[in-house]
Amino acid sequence: MSGHGPAIPMTSRPCGPLKGEAHVPGDKSISHRSLILGALSVGETRIEGLLEGDDVLATAEAMRAFGAEVEHLGPGEWRVNGVGVGGFAEPEDVIDCGNAGTGVRLIMGCMATTGITATFTGDASLRSRPMGRVTDPIALFGAASYGRDGGRLPMSVVGAADPVPVRYTVPMPSAQVKSAVLLAGLNAPGQTVVIEQEATRDHTERMLAGFGAEITVEDTDEGRVITLTGQPELKPQDIVVPRDPSSAAFPVCAALIVPGSDVLVPNIGLNPTRAGLFDTLRDMGANLTYENLREEGGEPVADLRARYSPDMHGIEVPPARAASMIDEYPILSVVAANATGQTVMRGVKELRVKESDRIEAMASGLRANGVNVEDGDDWWIVTGMGAGKVPGGGTAVSHLDHRIAMSFLCLGMAAQNPVSVDDGGPIATSFPIFEPLMTGLGAQLVRANR
Known part of the structure; x- marks a missing residue:
């Protein structure tokens, strides 16, 4: 069992050129935060373009459990009538966050300074x-x-009835941890200060400011210092969610490695704390261009055009770039397998504690498909075989991880032989339209149980 129902084995066959427009779902990070901050506001927040994957739907249900009114109005359109900062009610039942690591950590943060108790669980991953x-x-x-044991779910959190503000240095680059502390600080008196030595995605800071919180960000010798004044009255917003760069990574990277491809991916958020993959691909020689650059809702946005790039070469990815592309290393390794030379990825220990151990999962799956991979505690190296030279023919284990499954399905589109994954079911957590979107471009994806 996948944790999302029966396992769905899938196979990706070598295909012809990928052509057309790929309209990927809304940004998952912004979707989670839109629901949460809407629930912490006083009044009605309207959201357009919300990602309706399992992870985000679990967060919507959690906000209902804490007392907010959350209504689905139509495809991607939602209404949230919030209860205000400190207004969460105690849930009557266990909060099931499914596969959503972002959801559970942010929700724990925003209820931690309210005098209620909540119990959280999720799927096996x-x-x-x-x-x-x-x-x-x-x-x-x-x-x-x-x-x-080990601080794992199921877990009950007893919120602080009389919270105090904190000053906290995040020990690892993690937007989830930073955001959880900031959300906890909303209902603490005085100023909560979060210091991160490496900048991570800043959607929480941007959105808190947009909802009316008093928040400042300053780069100092100590690091990036974020100061939040607690107990504001957040003002409801109308939010248009940009499309997810982490989802865009899959049609973009597939187009780069499948001969003859030309794919346009419109309306992609290019927040500099999220765009590391696209910078890396261009460093490798990818034919990837930004069209119609603009700003929407305080976030930079562009249409991405990706064309087949047979002359890509391996590089050493700057470790400082890791935080801005941590979720994209799996699909980057697929591109690296189709480039020439070695692609070296260091400073990526965080990959060991994602939905799966993503270094181990990708290394094992790539080896099963004829690619040479070396790996260590916080690094891995993929030796590229050149365009069209990956043998394929293997089966990769997804480990209940949506990004692992999608990455190997993209590998199969450009390999010499089909590539299979043991379970494509988890893809629904973040990219429920992945299969029809990719087949619409020309991919050949087959479910074994059909």
Whole structure:
């Protein structure tokens, strides 16, 4: 079982050119935060373009459980009538966050400074992931957490009835941890300060400001210092969610490695804390261009055009870029397998504790398809075979990880032989239209149970 129903084995066959427009779903990070901040506002927030994948739907259901009115109006259109900062009610039942690591960590943060108790669980993948990175800092506010050995779900969080503001240095580059602390700080008196030594995606800071919170960001010798004044009255917003760069990565990268391809991916958010993959691909010699650059809702946006790029070469990816592309290393390794020379990826220990151990999952799957991979604790190296030279023919284990499954299905589009994944079911957590979108461009994806 996948945790999303029965396993769905899938096979990707070598295909002809990918052509057309790929309209990917809304940004997952912004979708989660739109629902949460809408629930913490006083009044009605309207959201357009919300990603309606399983992860985000779990967050919507969680906000209902805490007392907010959350209504689905139509495809991508939602209404949230919030309860205000500190207004969460105690849930009557366990909060099931499915596969959503972002959702559960952010929700733990925003209820940690309210005097209520909530119990969280998730699917098998989420129950294996560490929560201590969030429960440790929210304890500084006065919250208490009780979970399984190793700080794993199921877990009950007892919120602080009399929270205190904190000053916290994030020990690892993690937007989830930073955001959880900032959300906890909303209902603490005085100023909560978060310091990150490496900048991570800044959607939370941008959106808090947009909802009316008093928040400042300053680059200092100590790091990036974010100061939030607690107990504001957040003002409801009308939000148009840009399309997800992490989802755009799959049609973009597939087009780069499938001969003759030319794919346009419209309306992609290019927040500099999220665009590291596209910078890296261009460094490798990819024919990837930005068209119609503009700004929407405070976020830079462009249409991406990706064309087949047979002359890409391996590079050493700057470790400082890791935080801006941490979710894209799996699909980058697929591109690296089709480039020439070695692609070296360092400073990526965070990949070991994602939905799966993504270094191990990708290394094993690439080796099963004839690609040479070396890996260590926080690094891995893919030796490229050149355009069209990946043998394929293997089966990769997805480990309940949507990005692993999608990456190997993209590999199969350009390999010499079909590539299979043991379970494509988890793809629905973040990219529910992946299969029809890619087949609409020309991919040949087959479900084994059809």
